[in-house]
Amino acid sequence: MKPFLKIENISKKYPNSKKHALFDFDLNIFPGEIIAVVGKSGSGKSTFLRCVNGLTKTSSGNIYFKEKNTKSMSSKEYRKYRTNIGFIFQNYNLQNRISVLDNVLTGLLGQRNPLMTTFGLWSKQDKEKGKSILVEMGLGQHVNKRADQLSGGEKQRVSIARALIQNPKIILADEPVASLDPPTAKKILDDLKAKCKKRKIAVVINLHDVEMALRYSDRIVGLRNGEKVWDSPSSEATEESFKQIYQKDE
């Protein structure tokens, strides 16, 4: 099998910052695999995910999607590229003042006519699809509620639904359960994994909890000070590897 997303030597240095947040990072991502990215706070996990879908601009390096360099894409092609990527934020990032269903539909904004969607004109199929994904996420009774009426766990389920409706090739999840209590966190990760495996969507998930990372991923990537220090199937990750990832800086 060939990787559909190739990340080649990407680095990121934020303006006004002396050191690299991400340095010379490589990763090949294969269809349907689940990769956990672990590392201490500040090790560059979020920066990495945001560089992949262009929320943050890389300073150098290349990203290839199906062999095509994202840097050589026209803005239209890049928009198309982004529709292949679902993103799940730690703080859910829902629009609180609109309905749960409308929040889910925003996942399709890059794929539909901007004029139609600006007037709230969604096709019947889109609305039905949104509803059925919400039902699948166990939120059937919340479809028309305002998003700010939901609990944290429910909000994160909505944001998973928002990613799923895109029909993405890959979902990037940035510490999706860090703000939730452990039982809720576990249920949500179980669901995320099941839905993505069923649809053969690849997942890159940032987690700081090692146990969770081992349990939910096929592969583990360790980041330390912006550099990749570990990359192996989860079954081969050892105590030693985590020590290396989490050890104190001299």
Next chain:
Amino acid sequence: MNKKITILFFVALFLWACYETEVSFKSLINGFADVNFFISEMFPPDFSEVSKVFPDFITTLKMAFVSTFYGAFLAYPIAILAANTVTKTKFLNVFFRVFLNLVRTIPDLLLAALCVALFGANPFAGIIALSFFSFGIISKLLYESLESLDENSLDPIRAVGGSWLSKIKYGIAPAVLPQFLSYCLYVFEINIRAAAIIGLVGAGGIGTWLNINFDLGQYNKISSLLLTLFLIVATIDFISSKIRKRLTDS
């Protein structure tokens, strides 16, 4: 010690300001004598003509309402173009910010006098003047709300390749709607008073009657008009501030 110097400094500043602006107790006391004369002339208020001029009260309210509407209608897109959180074109931001500042430097009464000169002494002139005035306030307040929006809240829309219009419809508009409505109500409150006052320079509405009665020296009719206006303004302020409170609480 420091405190004493500060107090001394402000007292000196105050006295200097009084001197420069030729405020004196003598003129203040003379002024009081005139006020005394007016007040005694104003009582008892003569309500005999209030019902006759009632349509002009309605005209004043209509002027206030319509101008708030026009002002808001113009302010919305311009504030969006001026705010760099929403519109990412630096040139447009700067251009519209300068424009907004220019609009606000024009004094309202000058604006009203100008409109009367241009369009004649009628409510239309008043509406144009007040619309400009409303536009100035609403666009400034809205622009500040937009600038203080958390840009991360737009990430989900950027992440899926959503357009500028999508960002406005699904990210920005719902987020600032309560504030926007609240500003409109606030400006409507101000506009009722302003609409009555610019009537004095001939822009129609109840101000016309204030002017006529002033010239005729019928101060007891003026007082009846002012009391009626006060009642109307107070009622609307009361209702509007209740609504505004509810808007900004949710």
